[in-house]
Amino acid sequence: MTDLKERIIQSSLELFEKHGYHGVSINQIVEHCGASKGGFYHYFHSKDELLYVIHDTFITYVLEKANQAKQTYNNPTEKLQAIIESFVKVFDLYKSHISVFYQESTYLKPDYEELIKKKRDQFKQNIFEVLQEGQDKGEFRSILPVEITGMAVLGMVNWTYKWYRKNGEKDIEEISHVFVDLILHSVLTGETLHQDRYNDFFLQTKMNS
């Protein structure tokens, strides 16, 4: 149906990821997907709007996933683990969305930026809440400032877009498990950590599978 709209988005994702938002012209996009300028502007009011749609598609999906992860588990450790895993796995589906999201948000027009910021803040808040809850319940080390720790976790995970290549050397499953391992070691208290499921055996098991 609105086949063309989807094709435009796919083409622009590929091209934006490779050459950047400003490195790709509308002409190049429509040539890449065999359409015309007029076709583009039939579905988007502007190049800015296309950028927004890409941003929104991604952040909406991720936010949804995080909410699901949060609701599925009861204890903070498992919640944190689930959020991280779900997020890392998004890289296989949304790699190019993510690249655009983190690389080009500077160029979102003010109105669009605000809309995106709201959802991005909600996502951050999710992480913070889980960390706080973990500390409150004694699972996470209380000495850690929640916000810096949260941003550290986000940074570790987000940065993946800079180096992860699908079908590259590193499997997304492996990355996911290492990140979980690193983060749990970082934040869990000694006691929690020494339960079977969160010590080295966790990663070991995964790595061998």
Added chain:
Amino acid sequence: MTDLKERIIQSSLELFEKHGYHGVSINQIVEHCGASKGGFYHYFHSKDELLYVIHDTFITYVLEKANQAKQTYNNPTEKLQAIIESFVKVFDLYKSHISVFYQESTYLKPDYEELIKKKRDQFKQNIFEVLQEGQDKGEFRSILPVEITGMAVLGMVNWTYKWYRKNGEKDIEEISHVFVDLILHSVLTGETLHQDRYNDFFLQTKMNS
């Protein structure tokens, strides 16, 4: 000495950070520092070169710092700690360079990109080597894949450019200590961790100072 060249760089840094490389024209740069187009092209062959100079200034400085940190200490744990601390502290001096470095490297022309890539890889290699050395000497958990762990550390630290604000809520010292704490907890083996200097008392001491 060439006062104007420096002024151009400073102005472009301010403007690039705020509006992005493509959001700033040569005109805006020279107006911002009270010069003329002719003046700009007297010192730079192109806008691309200016972008390169900014990249190079930064990566050269950081690489130098990392080398110093590596040479100052003998055991991997202290080396890692020193590298991280030195890098985080760069944010106070080179915040805008960093923003440009991570935001705009897509737009480096191929020749320039290669030059920058070399130095950036050297820096990454530094981290990997320290991690490897740590595992070899039994200080770091050997189960961790060096590269993923290295990229996780880099991600955590690099991401800071997205949210750190000078004179903002979070002090750069505090951030630095929390990052070190998180990373050491992630990678140190149980035994190494339980030495006095690397357990919670480390962060606790810092936080109280």
Added chain:
Amino acid sequence: MTDLKERIIQSSLELFEKHGYHGVSINQIVEHCGASKGGFYHYFHSKDELLYVIHDTFITYVLEKANQAKQTYNNPTEKLQAIIESFVKVFDLYKSHISVFYQESTYLKPDYEELIKKKRDQFKQNIFEVLQEGQDKGEFRSILPVEITGMAVLGMVNWTYKWYRKNGEKDIEEISHVFVDLILHSVLTGETLHQDRYNDFFLQTKMNS
């Protein structure tokens, strides 16, 4: 009958008058009257044709009125008066046609322009003939060059489209009478003017009614 065609014309008249022919797109026209692009092109071959239709509707009507006025009276003075009055009164019915006619004729395509020019020249000729007849019969001052005088009369009347507002301060009747008064004072010979019906009493009577 073809209801849509009429609605398109009405909408385009409103919009052209306000924003000019080039300030209005086909899209805006069909949105304004709740139709579609396809609907538009079902009734018009092109936007140019729509412009022509508007021109032609107006000039045909006015020409008809002028011919009627000419045939109704015998003496030139009354003919001139009737033509002017009938023309001025058209403003209430055809205000927007007139605006388009005088504002946008530049943009008529050559073929259409020629068709319109013919009728417009006929209308001009009507005025010239009456003026000439008036001079021949001794009612109008012979010293006046017919063409310049005719264009002066036309200018005075046509210009009204620039400032007349329906339901505005000035009543169309009043305007009409003042114009007739001015023109008759301009062209009538002293003797003709001093007949009761063409001196100040004429306007005075009208103004009091």
Added chain:
Amino acid sequence: MTDLKERIIQSSLELFEKHGYHGVSINQIVEHCGASKGGFYHYFHSKDELLYVIHDTFITYVLEKANQAKQTYNNPTEKLQAIIESFVKVFDLYKSHISVFYQESTYLKPDYEELIKKKRDQFKQNIFEVLQEGQDKGEFRSILPVEITGMAVLGMVNWTYKWYRKNGEKDIEEISHVFVDLILHSVLTGETLHQDRYNDFFLQTKMNS
């Protein structure tokens, strides 16, 4: 010096007059005067600004002339005559400005329109004042509504831009004298009119010279 700016204006005047503002592209303008697009935008912020400059040049000049005419004479009749003559004569110098002024003002951007409207209203006010003064001093027929009469005079004169051709059949001097004759016959009282200088001999003298 700013030779190019003047050339651009001249070219655009010629082209706008012939094809209308929307019928001429920046490309055509710069080709016509042997310049480049960049050159155009060095002197004008936009095509809109060029349109404004043309409007302003003209109305400023005409307003100045009208003020001079007003100050040179004492009695309203002579003032009116002088204003009309000065205005009509402008057609030889500013024919194309005038065409643009009356044809394209619809397309002035709001801010520019306001600036132009102010001066245009001042000019209109000049005419109204002279007419009022003429009535007050008993030279002009008091029964005439000042505004309608003023607009009639303006219309007669302005309309000239639609048909006057330099070096055409009609000499600008002749037009000017006929207009003055028509208007004075329209507005002067019987007594004033029958002074030697304002009766038919006026025009007759002129026509023979």
Added chain:
DNA sequence: AATGAATGAGCCTTCATTCAT
């Protein structure tokens, strides 16, 4: 009779870059 997705030519504008001075 009417729809609206799709086209593509053409428009205004921006901007890095050059060069005579």
Added chain:
DNA sequence: TATGAATGAAGGCTCATTCAT
């Protein structure tokens, strides 16, 4: 060393028009 007028390629966008349905 520094200026700024001038260039021209390229970009985003508009819009009249077509056509399968």
